Amino acid sequence: MRSPSSPSDAVVIVGGGFGGLFTALALQRRQPSCPIVLIEPRDRFVFQPLLYELLSDELQSWEVAPRYDQLLNNNICWIQDSVVHIDQSNQSVQLASGSRLGWEQLVLATGSKANDFGIPGVKEHSSGFRDLSDVSRLKQWLNTLRQQRDADAGLIIVGAGPTGVELACKLADLIDGAASVRLVEMGDQILPGSTAFNREKAQAALERKGVAVQLNTSVREVTSSTAVLADGAVLRHAGLIWTAGSSPAIPAITPTPALERSRLAVNDDLRLVDSDNIFALGDLSARPGSPWPASAQVAMQQGDTTAAAIATLRMGEEPQPFQFEDRGEMLSLGVGDATLTGMGLTLAGPLAFQLRRATYLTRLPGLSLGLRSAGAWLLSR
Numbered sequence: 001m002r003s004p005s006s007p008s009d010a011v012v013i014v015g016g017g018f019g020g021l022f023t024a025l026a027l028q029r030r031q032p033s034c035p036i037v038l039i040e041p042r043d044r045f046v047f048q049p050l051l052y053e054l055l056s057d058e059l060q061s062w063e064v065a066p067r068y069d070q071l072l073n074n075n076i077c078w079i080q081d082s083v084v085h086i087d088q089s090n091q092s093v094q095l096a097s098g099s100r101l102g103w104e105q106l107v108l109a110t111g112s113k114a115n116d117f118g119i120p121g122v123k124e125h126s127s128g129f130r131d132l133s134d135v136s137r138l139k140q141w142l143n144t145l146r147q148q149r150d151a152d153a154g155l156i157i158v159g160a161g162p163t164g165v166e167l168a169c170k171l172a173d174l175i176d177g178a179a180s181v182r183l184v185e186m187g188d189q190i191l192p193g194s195t196a197f198n199r200e201k202a203q204a205a206l207e208r209k210g211v212a213v214q215l216n217t218s219v220r221e222v223t224s225s226t227a228v229l230a231d232g233a234v235l236r237h238a239g240l241i242w243t244a245g246s247s248p249a250i251p252a253i254t255p256t257p258a259l260e261r262s263r264l265a266v267n268d269d270l271r272l273v274d275s276d277n278i279f280a281l282g283d284l285s286a287r288p289g290s291p292w293p294a295s296a297q298v299a300m301q302q303g304d305t306t307a308a309a310i311a312t313l314r315m316g317e318e319p320q321p322f323q324f325e326d327r328g329e330m331l332s333l334g335v336g337d338a339t340l341t342g343m344g345l346t347l348a349g350p351l352a353f354q355l356r357r358a359t360y361l362t363r364l365p366g367l368s369l370g371l372r373s374a375g376a377w378l379l380s381r
Helices: 018-030 048-055 132-148 162-175 196-208 296-313 350-363 367-380
Strands: 011-014 036-039 076-079 083-087 092-095 100-102 105-108 112-114 154-158 180-184 212-214 219-222 226-229 234-236 239-242 246-248 263-265 278-280 329-332 338-342 345-349
Touching: 011 018, 018 036, 018 076, 018 105, 018 296, 048 132, 048 162, 048 329, 048 350, 105 296, 132 162, 132 239, 154 162, 162 180, 162 196, 162 329, 196 329, 196 338, 196 345, 278 296, 329 350, 338 350, 345 350
Parallel strands: 011 036, 011 105, 036 076, 105 278, 154 180, 154 239, 180 212
Antiparallel strands: 083 092, 092 100, 112 246, 219 226, 226 234, 329 338, 338 345
16 A cells, blocks of 8 residues: 555545446556556455355365455555545546645546445345455355254344345255355345346255245345344244445535436446546446346456557557456355356356356466466365
């Protein structure tokens, strides 16, 4: 981490998730002399698609959550701080520490946060599954349940999107019959945005692992030991994980920018509507018309495109529009099991699990880190 300062011609990137980090690394490769400032309060980058393998100890924390000071070279200035306000008029950002930074181009990649939809008790009595602290909390719950082996106790996961389904399969394997796992979804099917093949394989995995799936069921209130459903039914739990939704984490910006579906509205080249030098990536942004999926692969590709766009702008030319290349969908379905569609493949089982992990390892930021991680995995085989 460096002291909060930046030259007036710097590219300032707010947020060190997939979009922000991949922008910084790609831009540094394209223009090694370009001053780049990355503002990120966390000390580690979390490769979220592999958190399931960290939960099951199939991977280690250094593989899934490397430190920023290991990923960034001396040409990228990392400031461990948060942005509290952005002023478009004078091209400055204000940090929580009180410092102000100027920019020539600004990249907003602050991602999303859990959305509890105002349901009482969710914030106080549930866990998410987004970072290392969530993994640690779930490991503690698993250890307690294994020791108690209470047939009436169990874990409840609310939300049957990819995170909820993947987590249910992994927890069912790890809990090994010591308690129940229940998946609650307000819609009429699991994985509504997934391919039919992946949905069918996931449904079969949930049934095989004994996960109780309740569809068309919404939660009205959460307490430390119960979930109250909309119909008044009460479910006991020894831990509740909330994966039912997210909302964009938009920093305070003046003048207020245009929004699209509650996200920052961007043009096809990922610049804010009515802005020449501010980009917004990932879960934070949406374009009018056909939306891009809210996924890690979109954010990574947008990072590469944004780096190219900024390099183009700094040469006095106009950037090309972002073209998303859909590389398919991969889902973890428990220890040693997965399903995938895309890249010319439709596959499920142990081989899909190995391909999924190998694919993600090659996408880990920092070539040396990816090689070390892949080598450690191969040596463990």
